[in-house]
Amino acid sequence: MSDTSTTTAGLADPAARRALMAGVATTPGSAKPDPILVVDNIVRAFGGMTAVDVGHLEVQRGVITALIGPNGAGKTTFFNLITGFDRPTSARTGANWSFDGAKLNKTSASSVARAGMVRTFQLTKALSRMTVMENMLLGAQGQTGENLLKCVFKPLWRNQEREIEEKAKELLQRFKLLEKKDDYAGSLSGGQRKLLEMARALMSDPKMIMLDEPMAGVNPALTQSLLGHVQSLRDDGMTVLFVEHDMHVVRHISDWVAVMAEGRLVAEGPADTVMSDTAVIDAYLGAHHDTDLGDDRLLSDDTMDQLSEEAAEEQAHREEEQS
């Protein structure tokens, strides 16, 4: 295994990332130079249907890995399993996964988050009725102060409360949401909600952030800014694992792509290699024939016109809001 500190330090540099992944085999389950997450024999069946059956998967530390696959491939179920929100049916027959060297099987979702693997979760109805700041403070749960000791060490708790609020403000500033801190989260646009979900996840200082379709429902004008945020998390040394259907996004920001189909890991590699893999093309085209695998040359003029119209509308809307 390579030295983690030196490996991750230079990963803002694309050439360093390419060099790091260059020697990795493009076969499903391939070994990584310094994996932060290692998964073995994780199976989840619902009745007679096997939703997930992953024999071995390693996620490289400090890079952006996309998990792709057609609808129903098992991506969300896989996320739920490794983050402790669901249990594998293979629990008794050897399911194993570890994060940053610590075993995670049988661990609750909150312990997984405390270990440093945090997933974004969607703004539910209940969270929509809370303010942006209240949502951020929820993300800090699990830190001291929640327990009875806070009554005994109140000054200490107050200090921490202040620190947490400061941290929330800094993150909101970074994600351009500070002016909205007292607004109800439900009043935010689709893109701003995604930013809030990401900012909230960062409140607990994760080592790895897992994003489930971070670009879904986000209009083109905000997509660029969201992509920039995801890349800067990686550049700051965080590991990113994300599920995404938009293949343009996947090509644009992924350092590595893992592909699932019918519950199994069927391919791995850099985006371009994976997208031209026949197993991947078959998996997608078998599911829906009109799938766009993210080659910009395939975008029709009409689609491009529509995208720029939407971007212009969003820009006009923002200018109107500012005036």
Ligand SMILES: Nc1ncnc2c1ncn2[C@@H]1O[C@H](COP(=O)(O)OP(=O)(O)OP(=O)(O)O)[C@@H](O)[C@H]1O
């Ligand atoms: N709680 C459940 N009960 C029964 N079947 C389920 C349950 N959750 C998921 N499934 C099934 O498991 C399979 C995998 O679903 P999953 O949502 O993980 O796929 P996915 O790759 O995330 O799909 P999508 O891209 O459409 O979100 C699907 O056939 C789905 O219907």
